[in-house]
Amino acid sequence: MPAVTRRDYTGPADLRAMQSLAQRIWSKSSSLHVGDLAWQRFQHAGREAEWPTVLWEAGGEVVAWGWVSLPGELALLVDPARPELASEVLAWFEDTASAAELAVTVLDAEEHVVAALERRGYALGQSPVFHSYMSRLLVDLPEPVVPGGFTVRSVGPDDLARRVSVHRTVWHPSRVTEPSYRAVMAAWPYRAGLDWVVEAPDGRFAAQCLIWLDERNGVGELEPVGTLPEFRRAGLARAVCLAALRSAHHAGAREAVVYPVLNHPKSAGALPLYRDLGFRPYARTLTFTRTRRRIPPFPESASPEGAHRRT
Ligand SMILES: CC(C)(COP(=O)(O)OP(=O)(O)OC[C@H]1O[C@@H](n2cnc3c(N)ncnc32)[C@H](O)[C@@H]1OP(=O)(O)O)[C@@H](O)C(=O)NCCC(=O)NCCS
CATH class of the missing domain: 3.40.630.30 (Gcn5-related N-acetyltransferase (GNAT))
Structure with missing residues (x-):
């Protein structure tokens, strides 16, 4: 050796x-x-x-x-x-x-x-x-559905401020800033086409889901995911995650993983959300x-x- x-x-x-x-x-x-x-x-x-x-x-x-x-x-x-x-x-x-x-x-x-x-x-x-490690094969992915007036789409070149804003509100107090998110966007293997948001009728981003693609292994990872507190339990995270999962599948992923924190007060909805999306646990930290x-x-x-x- x-x-x-x-x-x-x-x-x-x-x-x-x-x-x-x-x-x-x-x-x-x-x-x-x-x-x-x-x-x-x-x-x-x-x-x-x-x-x-x-x-x-x-x-x-x-x-x-x-x-x-x-x-x-x-x-x-x-x-x-x-x-x-x-x-x-x-x-x-x-x-x-x-x-x-x-x-x-x-x-x-x-x-x-x-x-x-x-x-x-x-x-x-x-x-x-601890973190639960969950996975799902990317088969039978339903179409995302959002309430009237909301749209689901991937981010564009002028979306940095709103993209950072939804993250900071979900994770308040957050250390993510526009310069740090620019560094995320410059990092391999980030792709704007895999960074999904739900836009509310007033123009704010109400929910987001970023999926990272490991092309060699055909695996996408959801990280992070969030919905503004006032828009929760309206199906927005489900819709934005489905859109992200479908786009990763289109880009070559066969499977997706996600690592929610369990027993943490800030993430109480994470495990039920990923179960609802068809993810199942396979390991834990x-x-x-x-x-x-x-x-x-x-x-x-x-x-x-x-x-x-x-x-
Ligand atoms: C987890 C989170 C993203 C869920 O967003 P959301 O838009 O409210 O989720 P949805 O409305 O799409 O929920 C879809 C399904 O997930 C489950 N679910 C979501 N949040 C839940 C909660 N707090 N309690 C129980 N079940 C929940 C339900 O099955 C729900 O379907 P239903 O409302 O028809 O019963 C949101 O609570 C959040 O941003 N939390 C803080 C950040 C976080 O924990 N992110 C995930 C880890 S990175």
Whole structure:
């Protein structure tokens, strides 16, 4: 096997490299869709200093990566063909984090990562909040239906302000801004033709559904989805999601996935909505926690830049 080298994340081209691993190992037991990665990295601007990120490469391709959210959370992806790298990513995380309590979220089906976590002394956390991973084959998709005066369509070049506005109202208080959404739109594999909205009679966007397409695996991912509070339970999310799913199918997707948060007060409607749309759960996230052995020399509040620079 080719030797493994390690390097720091340097910018958007490296996100593309991290996405290439997600795409190469895509299966029902891998935790990340390429669209999820783009959305998570670009939806908020100015957070790079909070996010130490390292890539492991072998033979010209990414075989593992770790993405820390300081002070103490880790997201990681490890090629199941190189399971030994899971421990290396965890060791780097333990050295990089500044919190006393470390948290790592993985998919229950990622057995090679779960095994490494258990070997390094992490235990399953008790939080009731987790992500359900749901999927649906893109067959028998009904036509979207909206109430009179509403229209369902994909976004155009002049829609940025209204597109950001519907997101910010749904997720208030939200850190998504026009510049950060522009970065989302510039990220691979965003396509405006897969970014769907319902326009209300007064011109506002009342609901939205963005679907990301992984062309290689024929899988679309819904992220995010929302309806303005005053328009809820009128079938708008159902309609805008159906329009997005149909457009992804037209563009080559055979299947779609969505990762709703469960037991979170902001997302109470998500699970029933996706069930109504025909999605069924196939996996869930687990959060493992552990106390950090080496405590940083200064309390974080006394030395914030120190915490950010430790890589
Ligand atoms: C989840 C959300 C998008 C639903 O939008 P909506 O436009 O109200 O949904 P719809 O009216 O199209 O609902 C379609 C079906 O989903 C189910 N559903 C939707 N919201 C529900 C809720 N709060 N409780 C129970 N069932 C619900 C119902 O089966 C509904 O059909 P019905 O009204 O005929 O019974 C909206 O509540 C929202 O924006 N929430 C905050 C953001 C969020 O959680 N987004 C999803 C995760 S990314």
